[in-house]
Amino acid sequence: MELHPRPSPKGKRVSLFVTCIVDMIYPQTGMATVDILEKLGLQVDFPMGQTCCGQMGFNAGYRAEAKAVATQFLKAFKDAEVIVSPSGSCTSMVRHFYPQLFEDDPVWKAEMERIVGITWELTEFLVDGLGVTDIGTTLPNPTRVSMHDACHGLRMSGLKDQPRTLLRNVKNLEFVELTGADQCCGFGGLFAIKMPDISGAMLNDKVQNINAAEADMIVTCDASCLTQMNGGLQRQQSPKRVVHIAEVLAGKV
Numbered sequence: 001m002e003l004h005p006r007p008s009p010k011g012k013r014v015s016l017f018v019t020c021i022v023d024m025i026y027p028q029t030g031m032a033t034v035d036i037l038e039k040l041g042l043q044v045d046f047p048m049g050q051t052c053c054g055q056m057g058f059n060a061g062y063r064a065e066a067k068a069v070a071t072q073f074l075k076a077f078k079d080a081e082v083i084v085s086p087s088g089s090c091t092s093m094v095r096h097f098y099p100q101l102f103e104d105d106p107v108w109k110a111e112m113e114r115i116v117g118i119t120w121e122l123t124e125f126l127v128d129g130l131g132v133t134d135i136g137t138t139l140p141n142p143t144r145v146s147m148h149d150a151c152h153g154l155r156m157s158g159l160k161d162q163p164r165t166l167l168r169n170v171k172n173l174e175f176v177e178l179t180g181a182d183q184c185c186g187f188g189g190l191f192a193i194k195m196p197d198i199s200g201a202m203l204n205d206k207v208q209n210i211n212a213a214e215a216d217m218i219v220t221c222d223a224s225c226l227t228q229m230n231g232g233l234q235r236q237q238s239p240k241r242v243v244h245i246a247e248v249l250a251g252k253v
Helices: 020-024 027-039 055-059 063-076 088-102 109-116 122-129 151-157 161-168 190-194 196-212 223-235 245-249
Strands: 014-016 082-085 119-121 138-147 171-175 217-220 242-244
Touching: 014 027, 020 027, 020 223, 027 122, 027 245, 055 063, 055 088, 063 088, 063 109, 082 088, 082 122, 088 109, 088 119, 088 151, 119 122, 122 161, 122 245, 138 161, 161 171, 161 245, 190 196, 196 223, 217 223, 217 245, 223 242, 242 245
Parallel strands: 014 082, 082 119, 138 171, 138 217, 217 242
Antiparallel strands: none
């Protein structure tokens, strides 16, 4: 559901919101995102004041602390024309939950609404925002790829067709659907910590589906899901691995 309308992002400078986990653990995903955007002729900047979107504190019920972090986000991106992030989860936090944090704030409400209206997840930015469905990528070897739909991206931002459209237009890539593609991997941020047994059971189901898939590689739009699933696959000594879609679209796999 769209809480605020978004103007067309075409012809505007892109500010990259790289997210905490990409910055700290998967910098190659952030660099792949920049490669994709620059390949399309876009000007990309990286606001150095960015930290976190505040999602973890928000989900844990620490609304005041989450708002403090979200306020820093608004300050960091005060000059942004368009914000793009390789994360459906963090994008959903900004677009759907910042209005809750700032709805009664006379100082920051207007800027929050502006930021909400210019924030995009990477694949929706490319397909829905720019109308780009083929970025001209060719993988070095023929590869069969399946897709895991991350919960926040799928259920809150409608990210389903956009990544599949982009993948199907990558040369040397054969797309095959994953059984249970829309089933949660069991991560859910604090959910995996507070309910480890349930989280582990959900992960086990996902790993079984990945191992049974006729695919060389599993792709997802969220690094948190990637971390959860790769941990499960590694513990089972499976040769299968999950990669972020930005790395596939950039031809970095």
